[in-house]
Amino acid sequence: MALKIAVLVKQVLDPEMPVAAFRIDAGTKRVVPPPSIPPVVNGFDENAVEAALRIKDAAGAAVTAISMGPSFALDVMKKPLSMGADELVLLQDQAFDNTSDAFFTAQVLASAVRKLGGFDLIICGRQASDWDNAQVPLGVAELLGVACISLGKKVEVQGAKVVVERLIPDGYEVVEASLPALVTVSNELGQPRYPTLRGIMAATRKRPTIWKLSDLGVAKEQLQPRITLHNLFVPQRSKVCEMIEGDDAADAGRKLAMKLREAKLI
Amino acid sequence: MAEAKGVLVLGEIAGAELSSSSLELLAAARKLSASLGEEVAIALLGDTLDVPAKTAISHGADQVYAVNHPQLRQYHPDLFLAALETLCREASPRIILMSRSNQGRELGPRLAFRLGVGLAQDSLEIALDPATKKLMANRPVYGGNAVAVVSCNATPQMAAIRPKAYEPLAADAARQGKITSFPVDLKPEAARSRVVSVVKEEAKGVKLEEARVVVSGGRGLGGPEPFKNLDALAKLLGGAVGASRAAVDSGWIPASHQVGLTGKSITPDLYITVAISGASQHMAGCSGAKVIVAINKDAEANIFKEARYGVVGDWQKVLTGFTEAVRELTQG
Ligand SMILES: Cc1cc2nc3c(=O)[nH]c(=O)nc-3n(C[C@H](O)[C@H](O)[C@H](O)COP(=O)(O)OP(=O)(O)OC[C@H]3O[C@@H](n4cnc5c(N)ncnc54)[C@H](O)[C@@H]3O)c2cc1C
Numbered sequence: 106m107a108l109k110i111a112v113l114v115k116q117v118l119d120p121e122m123p124v125a126a127f128r129i130d131a132g133t134k135r136v137v138p139p140p141s142i143p144p145v146v147n148g149f150d151e152n153a154v155e156a157a158l159r160i161k162d163a164a165g166a167a168v169t170a171i172s173m174g175p176s177f178a179l180d181v182m183k184k185p186l187s188m189g190a191d192e193l194v195l196l197q198d199q200a201f202d203n204t205s206d207a208f209f210t211a212q213v214l215a216s217a218v219r220k221l222g223g224f225d226l227i228i229c230g231r232q233a234s235d236w237d238n239a240q241v242p243l244g245v246a247e248l249l250g251v252a253c254i255s256l257g258k259k260v261e262v263q264g265a266k267v268v269v270e271r272l273i274p275d276g277y278e279v280v281e282a283s284l285p286a287l288v289t290v291s292n293e294l295g296q297p298r299y300p301t302l303r304g305i306m307a308a309t310r311k312r313p314t315i316w317k318l319s320d321l322g323v324a325k326e327q328l329q330p331r332i333t334l335h336n337l338f339v340p341q342r343s344k345v346c347e348m349i350e351g352d353d354a355a356d357a358g359r360k361l362a363m364k365l366r367e368a369k370l371i
Numbered sequence: 372m373a374e375a376k377g378v379l380v381l382g383e384i385a386g387a388e389l390s391s392s393s394l395e396l397l398a399a400a401r402k403l404s405a406s407l408g409e410e411v412a413i414a415l416l417g418d419t420l421d422v423p424a425k426t427a428i429s430h431g432a433d434q435v436y437a438v439n440h441p442q443l444r445q446y447h448p449d450l451f452l453a454a455l456e457t458l459c460r461e462a463s464p465r466i467i468l469m470s471r472s473n474q475g476r477e478l479g480p481r482l483a484f485r486l487g488v489g490l491a492q493d494s495l496e497i498a499l500d501p502a503t504k505k506l507m508a509n510r511p512v513y514g515g516n517a518v519a520v521v522s523c524n525a526t527p528q529m530a531a532i533r534p535k536a537y538e539p540l541a542a543d544a545a546r547q548g549k550i551t552s553f554p555v556d557l558k559p560e561a562a563r564s565r566v567v568s569v570v571k572e573e574a575k576g577v578k579l580e581e582a583r584v585v586v587s588g589g590r591g592l593g594g595p596e597p598f599k600n601l602d603a604l605a606k607l608l609g610g611a612v613g614a615s616r617a618a619v620d621s622g623w624i625p626a627s628h629q630v631g632l633t634g635k636s637i638t639p640d641l642y643i644t645v646a647i648s649g650a651s652q653h654m655a656g657c658s659g660a661k662v663i664v665a666i667n668k669d670a671e672a673n674i675f676k677e678a679r680y681g682v683v684g685d686w687q688k689v690l691t692g693f694t695e696a697v698r699e700l701t702q703g
Contacts, residue, residue: 120514124651124673127516136513205512205519207480208489234652236512236519237632238492240480247484252563253448255477258626268567274473274580274635275627276571282564291633292616293626329524331489335507336520346665346681351692354684358692361664361682366700370641370662371584371608 108166108262110157111224112190113214113242114150116174116182119143120234127339134337136235146184149230151297152290154185156228156260158298164262167191169221173213175202179313186308187300193313194221200318205236206330211244213328216321218249226267227287231256242289252282258293375526377434378403379464380413381455382427383474389415389423389430392470392532394539397431399497399532400468401540403506406499409465410434414458414553416451418444428548431540436462436553448477449562454555456485461553464527466506468497471531479531488525495536506530514632515651515658534580535638535659572627577611579628584610585639585660587630589653590617591646591667591686598624600687601645604694607701613637613657615647631656646686649674666690 119142126139138144146154157168170185173196186193196217204210218224227249229242246253258277259270268281269288300308349364351357365371378400383390393413400411412434413427424435438454455478459467467482469475471493483490491497491508495518500507506528512519523529579585586605588598598612605612613630614623630637632655642660646667647653654677657663665678666689675681682689 118513120652124516127513129517136517206489207492208484211484231633234514237514239476240483240490240492243477243480244484247481253477253481254564270570272626273569273571275574276569278569279567280564281567286563292620296620331483331487331524332491333522333524334519335522337512337517338520339516340511340518342676344677344679346675346678348675349680349682354682354688355692355695357682357684358666358689358694359696361666361680361689362693362696362700364680365641365664368662371697371700 108160108164108226109224110160110166110168111218111221111227112150112153112157112168112170112185113227113229113245114154114170114172114182114185115147115233116144116172116177117147117233117235119145120148129337129339131338134334136337144178144181146181147230147233149232149234149290149292151184152292152294153228153230154188154190155297156257156288156290156294158189160226160260160262161189169194169224171214171217172196173201173210175199182313183308183311184300186311187304188298189304193311195313195315196321197315198318204330205238205334206332207238207240207244208331209328210241211248212323213318213321214241215245215248216323217316218245220316220321223285225284226262227251228260229287229289231289231291242287246287249287252286254280254282254286255289257288257290260288260290375463375465377409377464378407378411378466378468379459379462379527380411380432381467381469381475381478382413382415382423383470383472384415384417384423387419387422389426390470390472391539392472392534393427394430395535395537396468396470396532397427398540399537401431403466403497403499407465407504412436412462412464414438414455416440416443416454424550426542429542429544429546431546433548435548435550437550438553438555440555440557442557442559446474447562448481449564450557451478452481452485453557453561455482457555458553459486459527467527467529469529469531471533475531479529483529486527488527488529489523491521491523491530493533494530495533497530497532511655515655534636572625576606577609579611579613579630579635580637582611582637582639584608584641584643585613585630585637586610586643586645587613587615587647588618588624588645589615589647590621592618592623595623597687600690600694604690604697607694607697608641610639610641615653644674644678645690647674648672649677
């Protein structure tokens with residue numbers, strides 16, 4: 106039977122958007138998405154899709170992308186399909202609105218994984234660039250009771266096990282685990298592939314499976330949020346930069362050195 | 372279950388000693404304990420814990436749980452988790468603090484899920500709400516563009532603290548504390564993964580995390596070669612070389628040099644950025660630097676909003692003049 110791989114992907118506000126466009130609505134404690142800037146697939150999740158597709162290229166696999174959210178920009182969320190994933194499952198419900206609670210999200214995603222019959226391998230981005238929480242993937246592994254390897258920069262399936270080059274502060278370690286397993290990946294995995302024209306055409310024809318919360322059979326008490334958000338604000342910066350000038354750029358560099366010397370910094 | 376009480380710090384061992392991030396946690400824990408009127412305990416896992424246990428007491432622990440087990444000699448997430456879960460259930464703390472270190476990154480969320488509680492991730496500041504006595508955590512979100520104030524709805528309340536967010540307390544050799552051995556029963560089959568090999572870059576010069584001076588390069592350097600210039604300058608200053616993610620992603624320098632949200636957190640006295648734009652995710656790793664210097668050709672770059680001193684100009688020219696002058700000043 107072909108290897109079954111799930112990739113968990115999230116739709117996020119474009120993290121590269123200009124800082125000036127970043128606005129918070131204090132009342133609702135939310136970031137207001139600027140209307141002119143479309144959302145994107147979370148960058149690390151694109152790395153996860155890439156990791157899954159490399160395994161598919163090498164050994165063959167059926168790759169399913171799964172996402173949870175209150176609503177989706179379908180053209181954005183079809184990107185995993187246009188890159189080469191086989192299926193897209195969207196968990197879409199108003200109940201998924203405004204939740205930054207890892208426990209809630211992981212419960213929903215884990216129940217979707219179960220409903221889909223389980224996977225040999227689940228690959229996730231290390232964290233989402235909106236809440237930077239880095240908890241949901243590890244939580245899903247815990248809820249499903251599968252092996253968990255985090256911060257991969259290379260992921261390979263060898264027979265019945267997954268072999269991961271896992272980042273450590275001064276290099277990497279090679280870690281292996283028997284399938285089923287969950288692996289999180291980082292940008293060190295390398296550039297995600299660009300969708301080909303053929304991929305884009307194929308993705309256009311594919312329809313995502315869409316499930317609501319009630320389709321998933323998660324008990325309400327399992328969804329009790331574990332975290333309360335009290336406030337969300339933009340931190341104030343009050344630094345004043347002293348600009349060093351000179352006759353030319355090199356001279357400005359020399360003057361900078363003098364300045365740092367005066368300040369006893371060098 | 373006993374009434375939840377006290378603050379439990381999850382300690383980490385580096386070499387044979389308590390890690391510096393654990394000392395930072397003890398300082399944070401002491402503040403909470405002062406307003407709670409409850410003890411600070413620390414969990415230590417390993418097979419030789421006498422030295423770190425004493426260090427922990429002199430830096431603020433009232434109680435050390437020494438979880439001695441030959442299987443805990445080397446860090447393994449699954450075995451550490453099993454031991455920590457047992458200890459946390461038994462010790463029944465009100466608050467658990469851990470570092471968002473490399474270990475904490477995987478242990479924190481997994482432990483929280485095992486205990487069925489919430490974790491305030493990557494917190495910069497924690498305090499007790501005066502009215503409710505609940506743990507309130509300030510955590511940067513959206514790459515540092517915003518700060519969220521969160522609390523945990525279940526007990527134990529857990530927070531992972533960003534490395535270098537707190538200063539360790541000075542050691543006090545006269546402090547008293549109790550060391551309790553906490554035996555655990557570990558099943559080797561609990562370890563679901565296996566480390567096959569470790570590939571370490573050879574350590575040369577000053578460690579980035581410990582350097583007093585760091586010189587970092589970004590995408591504007593245009594290639595790997597200029598990092599040699601940065602390296603030469605760092606050597607003159609007795610410092611280390613860092614990089615932005617853009618430089619790392621371009622393959623110009625290994626990932627271990629990355630400073631930022633998903634790279635290293637550094638707190639040098641002097642941080643010199645060369646051709647780095649100052650994205651919030653980069654600044655997340657260096658906001659604790661005492662003085663930031665920016666060299667960038669774009670006067671509008673965000674880095675100038677974060678820097679103390681700035682030079683607008685082509686990095687190559689600025690750096691040549693700067694390095695020459697530094698050489699004269701430091702060697703002349
Ligand atoms: C979830 C997430 C996590 C991230 N984590 C990190 C992280 O940990 N660390 C990190 O660094 N980034 C991180 N990033 C990426 C971050 O958002 C920026 O994209 C990145 O920091 C930009 O790197 P840079 O400043 O080198 O490049 P750019 O933003 O492209 O800036 C290059 C700068 O060089 C200047 N320049 C160009 N040529 C010259 C010249 N000849 N002389 C002088 N100046 C010149 C330009 O004016 C420009 O300001 C993360 C992003 C996300 C979404």
